[in-house]
Amino acid sequence: METLGVREGDRKEYLRFSRLNRTLHVVMIVTFMSLALTGMTLKFSYTAWAGTLSHLLGGYESAGYIHRLAAVLMVGIFILHINDLVRRKKKESLSWKALVTGPDTMMPTKRDLTDLIGSLRWFLGRGERPRYGRWTYWEKFDYFAVFWGIFVIGSTGFMLWFAEFLTILIPGWVINVATIIHSDEALLAVGFIFTVHFFNTHLRPEKFPMDIVIFTGRMTVEELRVDKPSEYEALVKNGTLEDHLVAPYPPIVIRTIRAFAWFALGLGFCIVVWIIYAMMFVYM
């Protein structure tokens, strides 16, 4: 490491996620888990487990209230996030174009395609690890999966919620179709988050057992340099790295965060095990 600044800021850490984003992600975890648990009791009602869990949640009606409350909260998160995007765009007086095509954009770019191909080559031992930027293509995929999920699961869920009202206009069988889409898309979301997303962010060996950057918002500069070389280099180049460095959280905060993360991770795993067990039941 060549710059003195970094050495001076040895104790300091790079701030990757804003406070709002971190908060939203925690609320997202809570609502997502609630939705998954309450929903799965119905989807896999034929397992003995589902009955126990449903009673723990206070019965199917109470589970239903939890489910709908969590759904409303999740849509709230989504709106807050969009609102944040618009606000930041104004604050940084970025044009739409800059927002979409800039180096730190969330939108898929050509760079993502080359990174994907580069990654596959790297996996197969045919090249170097791509020099990933601020947002990697799998992170972008996860990000847009949420958009898609909220749209598909949310809209079908809305239909099921207000079935009596909506069937004034639409035929009854649409509710059956909505049920299938809602339930299978939810299975996809839950399955994907608790396996692929968990692996990509927490369980892949170099992060194992977990990466708490989404809760602290902080990562060491060393980690940034290794993980996101492209971003790191850009920051060093225009000398703004210092602006993004903040003091780390005290150990008690880290411990609390870890406890929460362990809980969420564990619960996610339990749900995955339950799903596999339930699916085996069906197709046996």
Place this chain on the structure above:
Amino acid sequence: MVRRGRAAAMAALCVLAVAGRLDAQENADCLTCHGEKTLSGKRGTKTVSLFVDGKKFGGSIHGSVPCVGCHADLQGKELPHDTPLATVECGTCHDKEEKEHLGSLHGKAIARGDRLAPHCKDCHGVHDIIKARDPRSPVAPQRIPWVCGKCHQEGSPVQRQREIHQDHILENYSESIHGEALMKKGLVVTATCVSCHTAHRILPHTDPRSSISRKNIASTCTTCHAQIETVHRKVIRGELWEREASMLPACVDCHQPHKVRKVFYDQGMADADCMRCHGNPDIKASRDGRSLVVAQGEIRDSRHTKVACSQCHAEVNASHTRPCETITKKVECSSCHAEMGQQYQKSMHGLLLAKNEQNAPSCIECHGTHGIMGKRDPRSATFPTHVPDLCARCHREGNKAAVRYTGRQHDIIGRYEESIHGKGLLKSGLTVTAMCTDCHTAHSVQPISSPESSVNPKNVPATCGRCHHGIEEQFNVSIHATETGKTGKRLPVCNDCHSAHTIRRADTEGFKLTIMAQCGQCHTEIAETYFETYHGKVSQLGYTKTAKCYDCHGAHDILKVSDPRSHLSRANVVATCQKCHAGATRRFAGYLTHATHHDPEKYPLLFYTFWGMTGLLVGTFVLGGLHTVLWIPRALQMRRARTKRLKDAARGETEETSEETKG
């Protein structure tokens, strides 16, 4: 009316036949026409024969009387004569009989215009009347019961539509000592109907002039039983004295009309004679030493307190020092309780007893012996609340009847006690609640396989319907009421859903949750698809608040969906949904409650939606999974490099390793 008309027409044609021969109305003239077997005439719209058998008429008691003697309106008329003729007046000659008849019940009925009231000819005939002493006469003693019985037998219009105070008159008479003498022994001097009621002066017994009125009955009976007052010494029990001390008994108080039987006389043995020995507490049977003492108090409290010992312990002979030594048979309850006896013989209990099965119960096992009490007496073993315990003596798990039972019903008594009926009876003390004998009957207890059994599937709805009548009415018009369905499979009856001995209230959670499995036993596919919908899933979680089979289809009044009366017919389905979904509309009712995504024929939309979603799922997981799996070896490499880097850093070596990010 018809007969009168016929006679009139006959006579009318007689007249026509001898028209022009006014001066000589010989019977032969009438028979010129009426001797023709084919002679017929119209009466109203009916064609009737007007044939008069000259030979029979000649042989009748009226053989010497000219036709116009009775058909008086033809006197001096031209033949062939006009029709119709006036009714023959028998009273012209038989004025005494006519007078009696007019004053009798029958005559008064005719005067009222009662169409069923008998005229002379209804008993005596028309042209062929012969002497009552002639055995061929319809009013000869041995034929009298049939003449009267024409109208007074069970089921006849008179017996059904008129107020007759006696029933089974002809049957009872035929079994009475009089009837037996007449019909089986050919004793024509025995009493027939007319002996007591008279032939023509038949009056109700309330009429003081009647031969059967209380005042006159003795003299009527003594017409035959002339010396009875001097020989009749029997005072049976003094029962009548207790009832009405001031009244002298009439014959019929003991010897009921029409039922005069010999059995009434058998009770010559006074109970006191029996108790002389059996009241002694030390009395023992010489054969096996069992006590033969009879507790008098026991009998006094029993149903049989007014039954004499010798009526049950028959065959006693009062002329013996030990009157009971002539007894050869056990007490036969059916000699009085005939109907129960017959039922018992056909029952499982009776059949086993007939096979000399030592455990088979006879009357006394349930009813006891001298202390027998009615089923309405709370002290009785057959009082409703005691019946389960009574049956449990043999049928409780492990007891003698239960161990030989090979069917599917186990722990019958224990389960019954926990059932809604058992709780109603034993905990709430509700004596009208169903207990053993309400369903199985008391005396006709037969196995389920017997078509006569009250618990045979065929008869179960009627058995349950004795109390649950409203339900039976609904069930009997439902689709399940036909006993066997299209598939030939036996359709369910009450106990298939409600069970036999474990019956629970239908509004308990346990019952509500098992019903889907019950319906699913036959309706396999429809039950499976139900569990794929929201209703089924919530039910499967153990909640009863969502729709279950009967909430939509009805419970007992299940009908085909195509039946307009069905809860799910086009006219009713929206209202059925609205029971839970207040805002339900016609379109809402279009929700597929038994939808499955496994049937591309029936539900193509669901099928393709499901497979589309499954494709999306599998595709995403395969791509995501592959990406992850391929990543693992590189990620492991990176972890090793990082570990090395941290170690180096720990050794104070901050030397940069530019190789770390390399693969």
